[in-house]
Amino acid sequence: MVTKAYRELTGDEKEVWDYFSKVFDFRPSMHRFPAIFEPVPSVTWSLSSLDDEPGDDRLDGLVRVLHAGFTTLVGEGSILCLDWQHPSYRVWPSLIGPENIGRPGWPLSPYPDGDYFIYLAEDLRFGTLGHPWELSLCAFGSDLLNLVEADLHDTLGKVIRRDGRQEAA
Template sequence: MRIIEDKESQVLWDTIENEYCFRPCCTKDRYNWIVLPMPHKKYSLKEVWSETTEKLINSFFEELAEDNLFALNWQHDGFVFSPIEYNTINFEYYDKTRECNVYFPTYYPNGDYFFFFDKNYKIGLFGHPWLREVLVLGKKLIQKFDSNTKELGILEIKE
């Protein structure tokens, strides 16, 4: 795992904001907060995900990701990581060099927008904290979510 440098982070956020029309908002009213032109599915989150649920989602990424993933946390550090190393990641630590706390996001959007995706945007998980919903990107990842709706505590939102 590594923290994404500012320049690389800006390129990623520019893509998400300009190409995918990401519009953050603190409302609980339904709106198009991101527009994904590729196949995706939206799910409502009925409950906060447990550690077991987080590991299940990570197992999907372990199986499907061809390379490292990006983990973006709106207004915070972004990361490049391998799903294989997910279980060993220190999710919160103090960065002595920058003199600040660093928080690696969970897959559940617990208070901020969290985005996990591969470099080609073939698979991904985009989470909205106030609407308590996720958009799942990629046919095979969608199949994994559809096959595990009960375990994940999710309901499909028809668009």
């Protein structure tokens, strides 16, 4: 039996958006930030210093760090990759990439390129939200932050909020 690395959410699975919206009080806006109730613990970084073009080493580092963190945390299990207003996916990180050896890549990047991109543990205990208009990335959950916070801070630098509270300038 061939197992796919990811598959599109269909039917009742799409209810994950309703559940996510309810739990995190998701309120999309181009002007009001943050877009979710940022849980404790969480850290939100500015993405304004990154170039979303291929070849930006910091962007590649961001993606690599988060994908490795998710892969470590779920082992053989799956996570959800949600793309607001577009198809969303259940992803088995252990079956992902590298693409150059014939394995599929991730269906979404954690970097928001015009829409909210959300990576989410199926039990909602950790994840990320990429905000396209604030140009920010919120990582939440102690398990995920323990794995990625130091590397993300080195890559992204500027913290906007911690545990949902504005950081001092």
